[in-house]
Amino acid sequence: MKTKTFMVAALTTGLLCLMAGGAFGAEVRGVTDTEVKLACLVDFSGPGKYAGASISDAFKDYVAWVNDQGGVAGRKIELIIEDGGILPNTSLNAAKKVIMKDGVFAIPFILGSAGASAILPLCEENSVVMMPHGANKKFFDPGNKWVFVPHTVQYSMACLAVEHILQKNPKARIGMIYQDDGFGREGLEGAQAAAKFMNSQIVEAAPYKMGTIDFSPHMSTLKGANVDWIVLWTYLPQSAAVIKQKTKMGWDVKLISNNTTGVPPLFQLVGDESEGYLLVTPYAPGYMDLPGINKAKEVNKKYGNFEKQLGNPVYPDYLYLAGWGYIAAAVEGLRRAGKDLTPESYIKALEGIKDFDMGGMCPNMTFGPNRHVSSFSSLILRADAKNKRFVIEESFKEPRTPQH
C-alpha cells in the first residue's frame, strides 16, 4: 500500500515538474533581462588544440570589453568556452552540454566542419544559431536558416588562388594537392570552378589522407604532369612537408595555399625555404597598422595578456583575429535585435547586417536572407622568410568566378 502511495506521489511530482518545465519553455533559452549566454566550442584537446587558446583569447577579451561598456541592450554576455575536441562525436557531446545543461542562446563559434555538420540537427531542434569555422560552401549554398558564417569560405578562397595564378600567366599549368576530406575537396571544387571559368584547367590533382607527411608520390605525380604552380589545400604540417619535399627534389615550383597555414610556426618548420610561399586568407597580418587591428590590440592590452598574445611575434594572430571576427558578428547581431531577443529576431537581426565595418582587418561583413556567409573576398599574402612574417601580395578582392 505504501509503495502505491509513493508511486502516486512520485508520478504527481513528475507531472508537476513537467508542467513547470513547460512554463519555463515559454521564455527564451539563455536570455534574461540582464544576461545572454553564448558558447564558444573550441579545442583544448585533440588535433585542433593549436587553435583553442588563441580563439578563446579573442572571445574572452571581446566579451570583457563589451560587458565593461554595459553589455548589449542592457544584457551582459556570459561566455561559456567548451572543449569541442574537433571529432564529430566529441563536438556533439559538447554542443549537447552547452545547449541542454548550460542553456546557451547561440553558439557563435565551432571548430571543424564535420563537427559542425554533426551538431546541426541539434541546433535546428533547439533553435540555436551557430557559426561554424572551417565552414563549407554547402552552409550558404543552399544554406541553412540556423547557420551563419562570418568568414570567407574555402570555396571562395580556392577560386581566388587560381584566379591569381591565371591572371599572372594565363597559360600556367596548375596542379593541386588537397586533403582527402570535406575541407580539401571543397578547395578542389573551388579551384576547378575558377579554372573552368578562366578557360583553363587543373592539370593534375593529388589527394592525401589527413595526417600524411610523406609527399614524395604526390610531388612526383605533379612533376610528371609538368606543372608550374601547385595549389595546396592542406594544413600547416602538410604545407611544410611539401615545401621540404620541393627543396629535396630541387624543383622550383610555385606554391599557393589557404588561410590555415598562415601562422608563424611555418617559419620555424621550414625556415628560409618558406620564401615566396603564397596563401589566400581573409585576415590581414597582425602587425599591420589598420584601425580594426589596432582596436583588437588595444582591447587585448586592456583585458588580455598582450605580451604573450598579440604582442608576441610567434603568436598565431590569424586565429585571434578570426575569433574576433566571429564574436564581433555575433554581438552586432545581438545589438541589432535589441531588447526583444528571440532566436527568430536574432536571425532577422543577423540577416540585416550590411557592410559591418571591420576596420580593414578582414572584409566588411554583409549578411542577407539568402546570404548567410559574410564575404567572398580574401587577400593574398606572401611569406617573407627574412623577417619571419607575411606581407600583402594582393589586397582584398572578390573572386570573379560566380559563387553560387
Added chain:
Amino acid sequence: MEKAMEIIINGLSTGAIYALLALGFVLIFKSTGILNFAQGELCMVGAFFCYTFATLLGLPYVAAFLIAIILGGLLGAVIDFLFFRRLVGEPIFSTIMVTVGLASVITSGAGLIWGHDVYSITAPFTDKTFVLGGVVLGRGALYTIGISILLFIVFVLFFNRSLLGVSMRGTSEDPHTAGLMGINVKKIHMLAWAIGSAVAVVAGIFLADQSFVRLPMSHTGIKAMSAAILGGMDSIKGAIVGGAIIGLVEGFAANYLSGMVVGGFHFGDVKDVTAFSIMILVLMIKPHGIFGKEKVERV
C-alpha cells in the same frame, strides 16, 4: 622508366622506416610473445626525446640521438617492469589490450609534456640531397636504409651467435623450460623490451627527419605492423623484407591509383589503405607471413 626508378627509391626509403619499426615488433614478439601495439607510440616518443635534446637544449645532433636511444631503451624496460611482468601467463587478450591501452596513455602523456604542435629537428643530413640514377633523394633516406641493413646484420648475428641471443630465442620457444635451464626469464624479457623500444626510437628519429615531430607520427606503427605480418612475426629477415615490400607497393599504389574515381567511389589517397589490404590478404592466405614459422598447438 625514370618515374618507376623514382618510385622504387622513394618506396625503399619509406620502407626502411617500416622495416625498422617492424624489427622492433619482431624483437619484442620473438622473446616475449607480446605483440606491442604501442610500437608506433614509442617511436613518436623517441622523436620527441631527440627533439628535446637537439632543438630545445641545443645539444649536438649525434649526442641527442644517442641519449634518445638510451632513454628509449630505459622506457621500454620500465614498461616491461610496470606492466608486462605482471601479465606473464595471462591470456593473449590481456596482453594485447594492455599494449593498446598503453598506446593511448603514451599519446596522452606526450601531448601533456610536449603539446600538440608540429616541431622539427635539424639533423646534419637535413635538406642535403644526392642524385642516384637521375633521381634526387634526401640523404636522410640513405642513412635510414643503411642503418636498417646494419641493424639487420647485427641482430641476425646476435640471435645466432651470442649466448644472450640464443637464450632469448630459447625463452620465446618455451619460457618455462628456459627458466629451468637457468636462464633469467625476467631479465631476458626486460632486455627484449629495451632493445625493441630503442630500435623504435631510431625509427622515430629518422621518421622525424623525413617529416616532422608530432603526435600523429605514431600512426606509422600500425602500417609497420602490416610489414611485420607480411614478413612473419617471428622473423628478423621478414621484418626487413616486409618493410621494403610495403614501402614499394604503397609507393606504386599512391602513384597509379590515388585520385581515381570509379562509379560513385573516390579512391582518394590509397596509400594507407594499401598497407591494410595487404595485411588482410596475408592473414587470409598465409597468416604466418613469408618467413614465419607455423606453430603446432597442443591441447
Added chain:
Amino acid sequence: MGDKFQTSYKADMALFQTLWVKVWLGIFAASLIVCPYFLSQYQLGILNEISIAVIGALGLNLLIGYTGQISLGHGAFVAIGAYTTALTSAYWGLPFVVTLPLSGVMAALLGMIVGVPALRLKGLYLALGTLAFGFIVEYVLFHWDLIQGDMGMAVKRISIGGYEIRTERDHFYCLTAFAVLATLCSKNIIRSKIGRSFIAIRDRDIAAEAMGIPLAKYKVMAFGVSSFYAGIAGGLLAHYQKWIVPGSFDLSLSVTYIAMIVLGGLGTILGSVLGAVLITSIPHGIVYTTDLVKDTYPVLGSLIVDLKVGIFGLIVVLALLFEPQGLAGIYRRVKLYWKTWPFRY
C-alpha cells in the same frame, strides 16, 4: 558459488534465479519508468547514450568475453549498422521497423564474413585482421559518394506506426526498451546450447571440437550475433543523433567498447551493462569536473582536458592489471564477503 544451490534443472535454468533478484529488478524497472519525469533533458541525453552503448557492449562481450575471439573492429560494425539505416531510409524511404532489423542483419552478414578467417586465425592474428577490417571500413565510408564523405549525412527520426519520436523522453523509453530487450536476449543466448558452446570454445577450442561442438559454425555464429548487436546499436545511434559522420566510427570507438567490457567484467551480462554505464558517463563526468574547477584552478582544468585522450586506455590497462574480472568481479566478491560475514572461510 555458494549461493547457487538448486534442486531442479528448471531452477538452474531460470532466467532470474532468486526472489531477491526479481524484487531488485522490479524496483529498477519502476525507477526507469518514472525517472524521465525527474531528470533534465541533458541527463536524459546521457542515459540515452548509455542505452545504445549497452547494446553494443553486450554484443562485444558475447564475442570477446564468452567466445574468446578478439575483435578490434567492433566500431566498424556499429558504422555498418548506422549507415545501413541512414542509406535505406534516405534512398528507399524504408520505415524504422524495417531499417533497424536490416542494419542488424547487414552487420551480421559482414560479421560472419570477417568470422570465416577467424577459423584459421587466433589471438593476435585475429586482433590484427579485425583491426585492418576496421580501417578498410573507415576508408570506404570516407570515399563513397553515396554517403557524402566526412561531412556526413542526415537520418530521419524514429517513427513507429505513424508516431514520431521527438523528445529526449520519448527516445529514453524507446532506447531503454531496446537495451532491456538486448539484455534479455543475451541472457537467453548464454543459458542455451549456443551459449554453452561459446564458453567451451573460449575455454579451449580444440577440446571443444573434440567434444563434438562444430567449431566453424559457432565461431562464425559468435561473430554474426555480436555484429548484429553492433548493427542495432549503430542503427539506433543514427536515428538518435539524426546526423552521422564517418569520423565517429574509428578505432577509438572500438577501444571504447573494449574498455566497457573490460571494466565491467569479461563474460558477464551484468558487466557489459555496468561497463557501458560507467564508460559512457566518464567523459560527462570529466566535463562536469572541469566546469567545477575551471574558475578556481584553471591549470587543473586544462590538465583534465588532456587526460580525456588517454583515459579509456588507462582504464583498460589498470583494469587488466589489477582487476581482470572487472566491476562484476568486485560486486561478486563484495556480495560473498557480506554473505559470510563475520565468519569468513
